[in-house]
Amino acid sequence: MEKNNTQKGIVQFAMEAGAYMGLYFVVKFIFAVLSLNYPFCNVVSTIMLLFVPLVVFFMMRRFSNQNEGGSYFSQLWMMGILLFFFASLISGLAQYIYYVYINPEYIKSQLSAAVTLLESLNMTSDPSLLEAVKTGLEQGNIPSPMAVVIQQMWVNVFFGSLLSAVMAWLVSVWFKSSKTKK
Structure with missing residues (x-):
């Protein structure tokens, strides 16, 4: 079987990475819901929230590595926005199921x-x-429940866009400095 060395586009990469980020958000949501009965779960949920910028940074760095460091700030930012959009779709589905069927x-x-x-x-x-x-x-x-889920999705995408702008800038600076060292 041949190895496929083609580069993934922004949307394809964001969809694949967004699936993982969406699962991460689902696990964070589960811990947040469990924190109603188990206070320790709130600590775990908060720690997971604090690690989101690091996860985004590494996903953007992976995307930039795939393009051999040739990703512009705008490409990285768009990838981050799409990443949060696709992640919000998955986490929104899990939240909707919880709000409607598990705990109305x-x-x-x-x-x-x-x-x-x-x-x-x-x-x-x-x-x-x-x-x-x-x-x-x-x-x-x-x-x-649908109104709450859609509101949460908008919040995720909005703040994800702001976070992605900062992380895209950091990744851009990271690759510029690593190119000048070589």
Whole structure:
């Protein structure tokens, strides 16, 4: 069997790497959900969140290595945005399954916990806003699982884009400095 030495394009590389990143996000989500009953899982979830920039850096470096260091900042940034997009599709599917089939009360319980926390901290400058949220919860006006998933996907892609810009710059600088040393 012949070895295929063709370079992968930005989209193909981002899809393949996004599948792994999506699984990483799913595992992080599982630990975040388990942290409701097992506090140690929150530590693991937080550590996984802190390692996301490192994972993105190594994926971008791998993409740049594949192109023999010939990747521009804009290519790396686009690859990072697509990476987070494809990862969000996979993690969004897992979140939707959890919200709809495994724990349908999760969203409502999290919103109730947030309202309780805001009440105990007494940090709201406008008490009518807190009352409106409480009334909405009592009347069952909570976002649908699909709305929560889509919002989370947008957040992942937006912050992933910002993180990717920084990581793309670092990878670009890394390869420029390694070329000048040779």
